[in-house]
Amino acid sequence: MAVGSLPPAGPTATAGPLPARRPPRRAAGRRGWPLAPALLWLVVLTQLPFVFTVVFSFQSRNLLRPGSEHWVGLANYTNVFTDNVFRAALLTEIELTVLTVAFAMALGVALAVLLDRRFPGRGLARTLLISPFLVMPAVAGLLWKTAMFDPVFGLVNYTASWFGVQGTDFVNHFPVASVVTVLVWEWTPFMMLIVLAGLQSQPTEILEAARVDGAGPWATFRWITLPYLRRYIELGVLLGAIHLVNTFDVIYMMTQGGPGTRTTNLPYYIYQRAFLGFDVGQSSALGVVTVAGTLVAAALALRLLFTAFTGTGAGDR
Template identity: 80%
Template sequence: MAGSATLPVGAVATAPTAPTAWRCRWPLLPALLYMVVVTQAPFVFTVLYSFQSWNLVRPGSEHWVGLANYANVFTDNAFRSALLTEIEMTVLAVAFAMALGVPLAMLLDRRFPGRGVARTLLISPFLIMPTVSGLLWKTTMLDPVYGIVSYVLSWFGVPATDFVSRFPMASVVTVLVWQWTPFMMLIVLAGLQSQSGDVLEAARVDGAGPWTTFRWITLPHLRRYLELGVLLGAIYLVNTFDVIYMMTQGGPGTRTTNLPYYVYQRAFLGFDVGQASALGVVTVAGTIVVAAVALRLLFTVFSGTERSAG
């Protein structure tokens, strides 16, 4: 027929029909429905509650208030304080975890006796639940009477110190760094092991020392892995709640009250469902925006690297 396009025989034979494509997707439907029910349905109810004034200790107080809860969020000094605490805690934890993860990854990238045991020991903190990590550090490591840190410092004449009460932010960040350093280490180690051995050998032949090789060859190669570790670590650490709850309960004062813990306080201590829902929606929206921008930048870096390699 005139004007009709002729398709290659192979393309017609291998192209899946619509019913076949849907049959391939049917096994994934239960998992998709489960994810929608577990994650999206509660969020929809949270959005609906955010437009209402509802305090659980006052029966019958539920009524529609529109955007009033959101207006209160952006004029709430406690919210701004929790936001600053969130940023400070995340930046410190990610920076120190990455700073420790890089040298540990370089250590594990070399062959030495007992490397398998060392790798297992260094990864183990990441496998411990955050609640257990917070309780372990509070009672076993940082306790002023029975803690291992105070016991070791007493050898040097340092008096017993209640680190959790005197230095709450440093205590929480220490636990987060201890827990997330293995994650950063594994990402950097993957980058190191993907590096071309021929390039390193050529650098050694040309007389480049270890520091020069790391500065001009290894570090540029690790750039995208470092950015990936920082991005993923920040996304996870923004949701920190377990460690704060087990160690400081947001105190002293509001020193360690980040956004997830502040939402918990408004919902389960103040019983203000409407205000807590608005806080939760704003927090989720802000996290999505930051993650989307960071992912776009990361994909740009990866795409640019692949084009330059090609």
């Protein structure tokens, strides 16, 4: 047989390209199974206690009267919305959250603009400014109450004595301002980091064009930088407000909700009803109402934030 008439060396010489093999669906499904225990554990730790809270909210259940539990329907929720202390705690919650977010964001923007410039020691300054956010809230409350606001040994009173102000008990005389000061000290680094990330992502071509056109630093910041940072500011406000709604540690360590109920917010009021009054049914109803209100407010804020980031309205999606 001639060389030119030899048959092909193998079956693949005349066959076309083999189709790509698809992985079996069962193998792809099995890859998700390692996450199942973690998901189940998360549900047990978070959702199961909330289910019991919802069930308890429909019962009259007081730990000081064992055996007296009975179903009361919506009576606990009726008591919540007719409770004057609950309305006062809700107003205090809004006051603390709004004041803290406003001041923390204003300081965060100012510090972010400062850190966006080059100067000697910028890395050290950035580390020092971030450090308050790493302090535990309970430690921060205790630190400010004893080392800063103490009327005898506090650093704030020591500094105020230079100007003729002597021995002011800030925590008792100005409880809301004292709590807001600690919360602003804690949350300013968080706002600063978000705004700083926005500043460092700003296109330099636009800033250079503004300088060429003769715009000064304030005009550039007012008309170019600040509108560009709007999305980052809204994100910081949203995340900060969601976390500040749960403020408990600072209030517990500094004021215990006082004087009177002046600094009693919703989490601290729930704690009082559950662990001081032992009224499980009423405190469960308070918790369900607080969670529901927080979810509604967060959903509305997320919708507004999504609109700001995408530039589309509700009718465009």
